[in-house]
Amino acid sequence: MAEHTVKAFDEDITRLRGLIAELGGLAELAISQALEAIVTGDEELAREVVERDAKMDALEAEVDAMAVRVLALRAPMADDLREIIAALKIAGVVERIGDYAKNIAKRTGRIEGRSRFEPLTLLPAMGEVAAEMVHDVLTAYAARDPIVAREVIARDAKVDAFYDSIFRNLVSYMVENPATISSAAQLLFVARNIERIGDHATNVAEMVHFAAVGSYPSDIER
């Protein structure tokens, strides 16, 4: 490619990466606000999270459209091409993380007697770990840093441990208080959604690792 074309391509990539950073910021915000809504029962805040999801969908569509334009105009090869494909895939995963946060927020109105549930203190802690994973994996993506990517992958075990603990806790709560089973089931889904957010952050971390060093982290089970 001629030099001016290379520069234009780099600008395109920078713009793409900026859009993905914005998408990631919205995902983090959605996770923490969704859990705040669940814990406090703030349905106004829950509605905000649900409505802002459309902004994430639009950003993903913008990434897609831009990637298609770059592919069409610049017909990049090898590493540059892989970079564009990675951007497409990562945008898709981050948008899905936003969907999980939206699903969490939607349960806000369906939980009764929230002061009695111990998991309501565990869930925000679990959500914080998941939101940090999302934050750090996008830092790893921006810096093309395989070390940070591996740290994110390792941290998924912490999210899984939270999930197991919350699951056991909620089931024993259900056994003791059958009248609240329906609310407890909603909290189970919340825990499950956070666990899936951790999985998706892990998937992105694996893509970042792959893009940086050409292999998947071999000693960590997928």
Added chain:
Amino acid sequence: MAEHTVKAFDEDITRLRGLIAELGGLAELAISQALEAIVTGDEELAREVVERDAKMDALEAEVDAMAVRVLALRAPMADDLREIIAALKIAGVVERIGDYAKNIAKRTGRIEGRSRFEPLTLLPAMGEVAAEMVHDVLTAYAARDPIVAREVIARDAKVDAFYDSIFRNLVSYMVENPATISSAAQLLFVARNIERIGDHATNVAEMVHFAAVGSYPSDIER
């Protein structure tokens, strides 16, 4: 493009579409076998579903690699470019549908006293609707048929109705039989996973519709 290049491109697309059809066939099989394993408690079959998921991951990777190769070699424009991007996205979604089936299969060993659960008759019926959606949306994709795509989207309401009914059923079961709450919670997750499969089939249907007529079906809420 010169005529021989056009022919080569068409062959590439045909091969890509063949890989996606194969992926879809495996997803359908995974859904029905996962539910059979859940209903009968057949852990051997469940293991088969889990192991075969690696084959789906490999097929998705093959679609990705082939798409990258086609983009690099042929630098397609406009419709052809969108076709490749659609193949990338659809392969990703179908692979994720396989993940949901794997998640269902993994719960096989965690359900006790299965003969007592009424949802064990509803879940396979629900799974059948979801598997049919996956089958039909890939038919719609192969035939670029927006009518079939719209039918798939409309059918998602049926899956949602199944989910609501199974949720209510399981919660009342939990209330009456607290000792089986843990098993019932597993069945809730199974229902939720099938519901997500329906959502993903709907997403693919929307992509197919978009690719065919250039707009999303407007009268159906996403």
